[in-house]
Amino acid sequence: APISILGSQYNQALTAMAGAERLYRLLDTPPEWTDAVDAVELQSVRGTVEFRDVSFGYEPGQRVLRNISFAAERGQMIALVGHTGSGKSSIINLIARFYRATSGVVLVDGVDICRLQERSLHRRMGIVQQQNFLFSGSVADNIRFGSPESTDADIRRVLQRLDFEDLLEALPAGLATQVGEGGAALSAGQRQLVCFARAMLADPAILILDEATSSIDSATEARLQRALETLTQGRTSFVVAHRLSTIRRADQVLVLDHGQIAERGTHRELLAKGGLYSDLHAGFSRGTTLPLVESCAGRVSWV
Structure with missing residues (x-):
């Protein structure tokens, strides 16, 4: 038995060494895009975002976005709508740099x-994705990720504002509950609650x-809304x-089609046009989701 255990541990060590080699190779890879010498640090952010005639492709000669122009004023909600491959995720990736x-x-x-x-921009920008990664640790640790100076009292105030306090406190150990690797110990709804918080x-x-x-x-979905x-x-x-309920609340809806903005306006304005958005809307019913949607590229959230 001891020989068998020793052989098993030896194999595990070899596997760990191979994994470590790949990890260090990744860590040693220089970034493709670094800050310019005269890069500007954002001291404060109003939150205006503008695209001016933006085109983009992931590969040379490819264009997944074509001549995109729009402006978002401070405090506005912009809804991005369209079929899979229309360019929604690409716009998000450019905003996030x-x-x-x-x-x-x-x-x-x-x-x-x-x-x-880049660092000063990312400190003032938050991303909540469909599949947010949770780290092994407590619920509180995961909520505090990106805001390490925050106290448990700060977390509780946020939970109260979001009306989440009772849902998370119902966990076996409350905020001290261990989420497991990738949040495996939590339900999909609970993971989303943690990411909102x-x-x-x-x-x-x-x-x-x-x-x-x-x-x-x-x-839980009603709480999230x-x-x-x-x-x-x-x-x-x-x-x-x-979700239709979200689109209705948006200050501006951008309807994307094959990398271009096909239509823009409010929910009511776009319905009145009777164009592509109206066709997409026909696939909705109250409480249902838009068919043929795409998710953002798999990136780790900053917040």
């Missing part, structure tokens, strides 16, 4: 995003949210919208 536009310019508070210090605690000026379409119970109103209040928000 995951990629550089092929042509045109993306501006935050009137400054070219390429001239901003994380974003609220970070208090970003610009919020990017890809509405979850995962199966959650109706009561109410929390979305609180979370987006006073922030410039970009929502990859899957």
